Amino acid sequence: MAETVTFCPLCVSRCGATATVEDGRLLALRPAPGHPTGQALCVKGKAAPEIVNHPDRLLRPLRRTAPKGAPDPGWEPIGWDEALDTIATKLTAIAEESGPEAVVFGSASPSTSAISDSIDWVVRLKRAFGSPNFCGYMELCGWGRYMASIYTYGEPVPGVYLPDLDNAGCILFWGYNPSISRLAHATATTAALRRGAKLIVVDPRRAGLASKAQQWLRVRPGTDGALALSVTHVMLDRGWYDAEFLRDWTNAFDVVDGRVVLDLIKAECARFAPQAAAGITGVPAEQIVATARLLWEARPVAFYTWSGLEQHSNATQTVRAIGQLYALTGCIDAPGGNVLFTPVPTNPIDGAELLSPQQRAKAIGLQDRPLGPARFEFITGEDLYRAALDHVPYRARALVNFGANLVMGHGNSARGRDALAALDFFAHADLFMSPTAEQADIVLPVTSAFESEALRVGFEISQDAQSTVQLRTPLAHGRGQARSDLQIVFALAVRLGLGDQFFGGDIEAAWRHQLAPSGITLEQLREHPEGVRLPLQTKHRKYLDRGFRTPTGKVELYSPAFAAAGYPPIPTYAEPSIGPLSRPGLTAEFPLVLTCAKSLFFCESQHRQVASLRASAPEPQVEVHPETAAARGIAAGDWVRLSTPSGSVRARAKLNANLAPNVVVGQHGWWQACPELGKDGYPPFGDDSANLNLVLDQGPSDPVSGSSPLRASLCELGLVLTDTS
Ligand code: SF4
Numbered sequence: 001m002a003e004t005v006t007f008c009p010l011c012v013s014r015c016g017a018t019a020t021v022e023d024g025r026l027l028a029l030r031p032a033p034g035h036p037t038g039q040a041l042c043v044k045g046k047a048a049p050e051i052v053n054h055p056d057r058l059l060r061p062l063r064r065t066a067p068k069g070a071p072d073p074g075w076e077p078i079g080w081d082e083a084l085d086t087i088a089t090k091l092t093a094i095a096e097e098s099g100p101e102a103v104v105f106g107s108a109s110p111s112t113s114a115i116s117d118s119i120d121w122v123v124r125l126k127r128a129f130g131s132p133n134f135c136g137y138m139e140l141c142g143w144g145r146y147m148a149s150i151y152t153y154g155e156p157v158p159g160v161y162l163p164d165l166d167n168a169g170c171i172l173f174w175g176y177n178p179s180i181s182r183l184a185h186a187t188a189t190t191a192a193l194r195r196g197a198k199l200i201v202v203d204p205r206r207a208g209l210a211s212k213a214q215q216w217l218r219v220r221p222g223t224d225g226a227l228a229l230s231v232t233h234v235m236l237d238r239g240w241y242d243a244e245f246l247r248d249w250t251n252a253f254d255v256v257d258g259r260v261v262l263d264l265i266k267a268e269c270a271r272f273a274p275q276a277a278a279g280i281t282g283v284p285a286e287q288i289v290a291t292a293r294l295l296w297e298a299r300p301v302a303f304y305t306w307s308g309l310e311q312h313s314n315a316t317q318t319v320r321a322i323g324q325l326y327a328l329t330g331c332i333d334a335p336g337g338n339v340l341f342t343p344v345p346t347n348p349i350d351g352a353e354l355l356s357p358q359q360r361a362k363a364i365g366l367q368d369r370p371l372g373p374a375r376f377e378f379i380t381g382e383d384l385y386r387a388a389l390d391h392v393p394y395r396a397r398a399l400v401n402f403g404a405n406l407v408m409g410h411g412n413s414a415r416g417r418d419a420l421a422a423l424d425f426f427a428h429a430d431l432f433m434s435p436t437a438e439q440a441d442i443v444l445p446v447t448s449a450f451e452s453e454a455l456r457v458g459f460e461i462s463q464d465a466q467s468t469v470q471l472r473t474p475l476a477h478g479r480g481q482a483r484s485d486l487q488i489v490f491a492l493a494v495r496l497g498l499g500d501q502f503f504g505g506d507i508e509a510a511w512r513h514q515l516a517p518s519g520i521t522l523e524q525l526r527e528h529p530e531g532v533r534l535p536l537q538t539k540h541r542k543y544l545d546r547g548f549r550t551p552t553g554k555v556e557l558y559s560p561a562f563a564a565a566g567y568p569p570i571p572t573y574a575e576p577s578i579g580p581l582s583r584p585g586l587t588a589e590f591p592l593v594l595t596c597a598k599s600l601f602f603c604e605s606q607h608r609q610v611a612s613l614r615a616s617a618p619e620p621q622v623e624v625h626p627e628t629a630a631a632r633g634i635a636a637g638d639w640v641r642l643s644t645p646s647g648s649v650r651a652r653a654k655l656n657a658n659l660a661p662n663v664v665v666g667q668h669g670w671w672q673a674c675p676e677l678g679k680d681g682y683p684p685f686g687d688d689s690a691n692l693n694l695v696l697d698q699g700p701s702d703p704v705s706g707s708s709p710l711r712a713s714l715c716e717l718g719l720v721l722t723d724t725s
Helices: 048-052 080-098 119-129 143-148 183-194 208-212 224-238 243-249 261-270 274-281 285-297 315-329 381-389 413-422 485-495 499-505 507-518 522-527 560-565 626-631
Strands: 002-007 016-022 025-031 103-107 170-174 198-202 215-217 301-305 398-402 425-430 442-445 454-457 468-472 592-596 621-624 639-644 647-655 663-666 713-719
Touching: 002 468, 025 048, 080 103, 080 398, 080 425, 080 442, 080 485, 103 119, 103 381, 119 485, 119 499, 143 301, 143 315, 170 183, 170 285, 183 198, 183 208, 198 208, 198 285, 215 285, 224 261, 224 274, 224 285, 224 315, 243 315, 274 285, 285 315, 301 315, 381 413, 398 485, 454 507, 468 522, 485 499, 485 507, 499 507, 507 522, 621 626, 626 647
Parallel strands: 103 398, 170 198, 170 301, 198 215, 398 425, 425 442, 592 663, 621 647
Antiparallel strands: 002 016, 016 025, 454 468, 592 713, 621 663, 639 647, 639 713
16 A cells, blocks of 8 residues: 555645555545645545546547437447547548637546546647647636636736735635635635635525625626626725726726716716615625625635536626626735736647637637637637537538537537537546536546546645645556547647647657756656655735736726727626526526536536445435525425426425525536446436436527526426425
């Protein structure tokens, strides 16, 4: 038996861990307190051995023999050479006939899967191939914090300018529950609270750290933008803002069409004075004022947002409104604020230089939403489906997909299935078969993260973490013929004639190139499995030397880019596209607001087959206020039908007195069986389904980003009289 320090890559937390291994088998993972993200591990990380050894793992490349739509795909095992040659031949032929843009690449989210080990190389492959189209959930997961915020700050705030939790006086988590989504942030926040930092949580649920917050704001799903504008109104009205920062480093005092920008902002925010905002958001007026006071008096403020703010039809303006609010604090890149920690110097590997501007301009969705994800080469789920089914703006003919379960992850699952079936060719790499993989022509078996070597440069949450480079050694023998995503990318690149851009297919040579500027060698990393830390120092307030990376060099509260594209140039608020105020005609039949939240026990649509996890969360749940349930004759644990204007699915009722009575919270991602516990799966389609995305639509979506309104819709609950378990 041996122990080695490693890290868990199953989610964005990338927790440092100590692994116990014996004879090529991973026996256990436990925290590694000396590692900068190693204070704790969640249940999913602790279940790593079960994931590795699960009997349902894909072990050989498979080829479909039956036509799409057949009840049984007729999977036939094939060798790797045949699989990779088939993929390369098909992609080359399609590129020759229709251009490389007809081939879409895709992956699971690096925030909620181990694709973070290799995502930059997948993107490099896409660019070297010549395609501008990457389907990677950006419009559902990372748009706001990574990309929409660029239009305000010139760089991703808070996606890359991360909260300096060690030094913050006030921490603001908006639509973010780090206890589930990034455990390393949760442990750092708990430590910050112990030394006296204040915490504000905005969330429709009293989840995670909300119970320890000075202010928990129970916002109606999808009205966060109105809340942000209201808090901004109070701060501007009371003089609770950094006037010097606003004057020198934002465009608040520019004059546009004869009016000072700050006056435009004040007028817009005044529409959401606390009493008015309370009526919209459900957050009491006095709590809005108290939150504004706390943000001002407990500075420095560090904040983070997550997918609670994504998946809304107003996602972009909401993020702009929160970015504006944050600018009032003057805390950007200040100690205890949101800081760009100094990164380890490396050579970039994502191949930005490999894709021509002409190909980049062909990104699907760019014509409809010129400032949206397509500008950054991301294609939304709906845009992929439309290109595959309706050939708009041109036909998407092939998909090369690393692990993304599109059918379960995006709204309108049936349309997703049909779109995948309409492709000429679909290659999918994964650990397990899924409703998405079932539509593929070739399925490739992938090693679990714990069986493959991976290089991690920087762990993000602090300067210490950001300074750490770690080479994760394989902790278990690979199962069957599975190969890592990285091995697949490099082998495919060589077969596509792109070997020159992929170091002749030599992964070690690629890593050496990547690491060269850091001075760190692979030999050093192999000698130190716990990682090597460079003595990097944070330099604060870099904007004093070089300005902000916006076109004007200032924080753009007024966005000239938005004005030019016909969007409201200062942050504004629009009701969710399917809500009680925007669609009053629906409320008689669907009186409840439906949102959704992740489970502690599963990463998105994964892990229901893992017995130790499923035992804690055996069935899909819908959380509902006890009074709302009682009015419908529903008791805790009853099976209920959750109906939306698009259909219905089933779930077990869980009573939650902390919810607003008109809000219910569902869960997405239920399909897998867990034979070990005798738990059947749930069909992704049809009456018996528990797939929330089957009855949620991709639109009407956010006009800037195409974000789908999955987290704010309308629904009704009804008791199912017979137990369907
Ligand atoms: S939070 Fe859990 S799943 Fe995520 S990296 Fe840490 S241990 Fe792994």
